[in-house]
Amino acid sequence: MDDALLQKFQCLRCGKCCMWEGPVRVNEEEIEKIALFLNIPLKEFIEEHTVLAPDRKSLSLKETPDGACVYYDREAHACILQSVKPAQCKAFPFTWNFPGWENECEGGKALKGK
Numbered sequence: 001m002d003d004a005l006l007q008k009f010q011c012l013r014c015g016k017c018c019m020w021e022g023p024v025r026v027n028e029e030e031i032e033k034i035a036l037f038l039n040i041p042l043k044e045f046i047e048e049h050t051v052l053a054p055d056r057k058s059l060s061l062k063e064t065p066d067g068a069c070v071y072y073d074r075e076a077h078a079c080i081l082q083s084v085k086p087a088q089c090k091a092f093p094f095t096w097n098f099p100g101w102e103n104e105c106e107g108g109k110a111l112k113g114k
Helices: 028-038 042-049 106-112
Strands: 050-052 059-061
Touching: 028 042, 042 050
Parallel strands: none
Antiparallel strands: 050 059
16 A cells, blocks of 8 residues: 555544554653553553563553453443553554555545445
């Protein structure tokens, strides 16, 4: 997909990016904001709600058994952390995406006119 078209992307809240398997990296500032938002002590949030990313370079939010983010509410089609969601999530599909995302993501399909 060309960059000019991609810049017109609008999220339609389908959740495909949230259900894509893989780490959702969080930095120290994001961890603090999320723990505060969830009203969980920082140490508890780190120990119970994050895992070490596969490359061992950062922490990542935990995933469900099928690889989705644990903070994606499938019924509401919404991120529970919307107001404090990590930069990685905000950056989809601009700085990261997954193979074939434009065929899975409702916003991507809309860009292609499907």
